[in-house]
């Protein structure tokens with residue numbers, strides 16, 4: 410029974426979202442009456458003109474920080490020409506670091522980095538340019554920020570769309586790598602810049618969520634990116650998608666792909682490495698280092714690692730889990746958790762964030778409080794330690810705790826008490842943001858086969874769906890039943 414449940418839950422992922430959820434249909438992904446704009450009540454929408462100071466974020470203190478530079482320069486001890494060359498290289502390196510920070514809109518830290526060094530030719534000019542761009546920046550409030558999401562990307566369309574029982578679901582809710590790259594390129598050309606949920610609102614000293622401003626040069630606009638179900642579920646084996654995320658020799662996060670012939674390759678086969686590579690080449694696609702949010706269930710592990718408790722206890726395994734363990738006789742649960750943690754750490758280091766997608770991919774609207782508690786406890790037990798905890802929850806099935814009216818009641822009180830401050834559903838409006846002292850809540854837009862096929866006009870601010878749509882997709886894309 411459980412097998413059937415997990416397969417249905419994951420393949421259909423969002424497919425059931427339009428059903429049986431009372432007054433909340435406008436925030437469901439695939440309902441006929443698409444979301445109306447302005448669904449957020451005025452009083453609960455905070456418009457921010459609070460003039461938030463331009464601050465750096467902790468994740469910027471990594472490779473490009475002044476501290477790292479100071480350590481590097483301290484070991485210049487060779488004499489003569491070689492020392493001079495080394496010196497010049499380091500000065501150029503500092504300028505490059507500052508320019509990269511500025512390209513990511515972190516002008517203050519870029520300028521501070523240069524000002525903290527002995528004066529060099531070129532520094533003053535660079536500082537002047539950075540100040541000029543910084544002063545031209547336009548503020549964006551959270552209500553002006555769109556949020557798009559994907560599922561695991563399809564690498565091999567022939568395998569994904571081979572006509573087996575999962576093909577229809579992939580055609581509906583998944584996106585191919587070619588489509589993803591075309592969408593990313595289009596959004597980049599249109600000036601979109603990835604921001605984090607923390608760029609929209611953070612808790613103040615009293616624990617109340619307060620809106621923030623995002624400052625971007627004219628022509629740029631912020632968006633939030635997320636990806637659901639990055640578990641590489643067992644049912645996807647052999648269906649043309651990556652099998653897990655791994656950290657390569659250079660400390661980069663890549664995707665592992667097992668070919669039809671059993672050969673294993675490592676590369677940019679899913680969103681995380683694709684975005685990392687894109688930002689490496691186009692730092693101005695990321696606001697001060699922000700990347701996307703990865704929403705994780707737990708029942709088959711995370712990031713392709715079989716970290717859930719059932720793989721350790723081997724109690725109540727479903728059929729696919731049993732097959733997995735039977736075909737992996739050397740399976741070591743502890744080692745699996747360690748590798749998942751290493752991968753998650755490398756991702757966080759690179760600007761990625763994690764969210765709960767509920768442990769069992771449950772519909773929070775339909776679930777009882779008891780079920781929500783049991784499920785959340787499992788997420789906190791088996792997933793949170795790997796990703797370092799999370800204050801974000803991205804609801805499965807695009808479900809939600811309530812309609813457009815603000816959250817209240819025991820399910821919200823429970824989740825809030827477990828530390829969740831950021832809540833996301835699915836909504837096809839361009840913008841759907843609600844900020845109250847208790848939480849930030851945001852609608853997300855699915856960029857998948859279903860949406861591109863049936864509602865290309867809803868995506869026209871982001872890209873031209875007709876140009877992006879992968880010709881390898883079977884059409885018509887099946888309707889949501």
Ligand SMILES: [Zn+2]
Pocket residue numbers: 422423637638766770805806
């Ligand atoms: Zn999902």
